[in-house]
Amino acid sequence: MNDVLTEIEQEIRDNKVVLYMKGTPAFPMCGFSAAAVKLLREVGVPFKAIDVLAEPEKREAIKQYSNWPTIPQLYVGGKFVGGSDILREMHARGEFAPLVRQVAGVG
Amino acid sequence: MVSSDDIRRRIEAALPGAQVTVADSTGAGDHFEVCVRADAFVGRTLVEQHQLVYGALGTLMGRIHALALQTETPQEARG
Numbered sequence: 001m002n003d004v005l006t007e008i009e010q011e012i013r014d015n016k017v018v019l020y021m022k023g024t025p026a027f028p029m030c031g032f033s034a035a036a037v038k039l040l041r042e043v044g045v046p047f048k049a050i051d052v053l054a055e056p057e058k059r060e061a062i063k064q065y066s067n068w069p070t071i072p073q074l075y076v077g078g079k080f081v082g083g084s085d086i087l088r089e090m091h092a093r094g095e096f097a098p099l100v101r102q103v104a105g106v107g
Numbered sequence: 108m109v110s111s112d113d114i115r116r117r118i119e120a121a122l123p124g125a126q127v128t129v130a131d132s133t134g135a136g137d138h139f140e141v142c143v144r145a146d147a148f149v150g151r152t153l154v155e156q157h158q159l160v161y162g163a164l165g166t167l168m169g170r171i172h173a174l175a176l177q178t179e180t181p182q183e184a185r186g
């Protein structure tokens with residue numbers, strides 16, 4: 001488990017925007033993951049996607065890492081931003097795009 | 108199978124005074140929509156608010172496929 005947590009830490013450190021999801025951006029395997037991908041594409045920032053279905057050990061480790069029980073999970077600038085509901089709420093408040101663009105250095 | 112009442116009771120026990128509404132989206136006991144309004148959320152970020160609710164649900168989360176969660180403080184609800 002420790003090796004996986006170390007790998008997660010590195011992914012989150014090395015990539016400005018990281019989405020842990022079920023499936024891939026091209027073929028999401030869950031509606032909530034699909035919604036997160038759609039939102040990131042609307043904002044227009046590059047992001048690294050990790051498919052937890054392809055890496056089952058990461059599916060449990062990421063929940064432990066963030067103390068968060070569900071997938072998807074978005075990390076921006078090394079910090080956990082939230083899951084599906086929080087992304088939707090931040091988007092509704094107009095807070096999502098500015099945060100992600102600022103950290104990603106886009107727009 | 109998890110019931111809406113199971114979810115509501117757990118949240119109310121962990122967050123006294125919270126107003127909790129739970130809808131079983133499909134009627135199958137594995138997809139729920141939950142709204143929670145609680146004083147305990149004041150001064151906390153959205154992530155922290157949701158973590159409080161997930162913490163209250165504990166092991167129930169492992170038996171639910173999807174739970175859409177909305178949290179708010181009493182002040183936000185009035186505003």
